Structures are given as C-alpha cells and as structure tokens.
Amino acid sequence: MAYPQLVQRTEEVDQDSLRTLVCERFGIDPGVFNNLVFFRSNSRLVSIVNKDHVPVEGHGVEAKGITFLHAQMRFPKLTTAAVYFIGGHASRNVVSLTRDETDAFLSRETINLEDAEIERCTSQGYIVVKHEGIVMGLGFLRFPAEGGAELESYFPKSWSIERGGSAFGLPEQASL
Secondary structure (H helix, E strand, O other): OOOHHHHHHHHOOOHHHHHHHHHHHHOOOHHHHOOEEEEEOOOOEEEEEEOOOOOOOOOOOOOOOEEEEEOOOOOOEEOHHHHHHHHHHOOOOEEEOOHHHHHHHHOOOEEEEOHHHHOOOOOOEEEEEEEOOEEEEEEEEEOOOOOOEEEEEOOOHHHOOOOOOOOOOOOOOOOO
C-alpha cells in the first residue's frame, strides 16, 4: 500500500539540514537517524518515523511517528518524546544534575549552575538534562547579564513533583 501523504510531507523537510542541526547541537552520531525520516506534521511541528513505516490496510491513521521538533522558533525545541528518544545519545549541550538539583528540575524550578556543570554546553539554548546518566528531560540554558548560568526546567507540568518534594523517596532512617 502506498503512503502518499507521508511521501509528500517528507519532501517538505530537508532531511540533511535537520539531521545536521540536531546532531551538531547535541553531539549525536548521525547514524542514530539512519532508518528514520523527518516529515512535517503541521506548520509548526516536525515528526519522525521509521522510513519503512506503512500503515495497516483498512485502518485509518490518526497519527504517524513521534512528534520530534517545534521548528518555527528562534531556538528549535525538541519535544519531550524526542528528548527521551535521542537524549541518551547526546554528548554536547548536556548537563548532569545532583540529586537536589534534579528534584528542583522535576519541580520546574530555575536552577543556578556552576561552571563545571556546563562544561559540555556550547551556547545558550535547549539542553538535555540528566541525573546519573538517566535522561530527565529538556531545559533551557541562559547566561544572565549579571553572570553565571541558569537552567530553566521544561519538564512537563503534568508530570512535575511538588516544590520541596523528592523523586528519590524518603531519606533513609538511621537504625537505632
């Protein structure tokens, strides 16, 4: 079965420049995208799908692939799904947070970062946020005029934890 809608849409997206944009920003090996095709889901979003994808005959398709990137922005923004999909491959524009910073990130707080924490960051913009090698989500790195570096959390609001709460459970009790 032909899939003309996907073929048409893939022509709207320059595969090489989009792959280069993502791979250069996040230090990802381009081979990660070998079997994938970018296509425009709508005027604002780019999605990604396996290049061999064919919908099941007789079934209407409501959505295809993974919504990947908000394209019409000053800084193209990965979706949450995209961050979890490729974040483990990122070697640049990545920060690793401490336990307390991770709780703040998951509470959608802005975090002040030390120079050592932003060693793998090249510029202001969206970055992959990790804790102990596990992808936590997407953040936005800013360099305020007064100095330092700030990480704005883009963790999904509906998944966030209460301020002051912890994703790590209760502290261990000392045995008596």
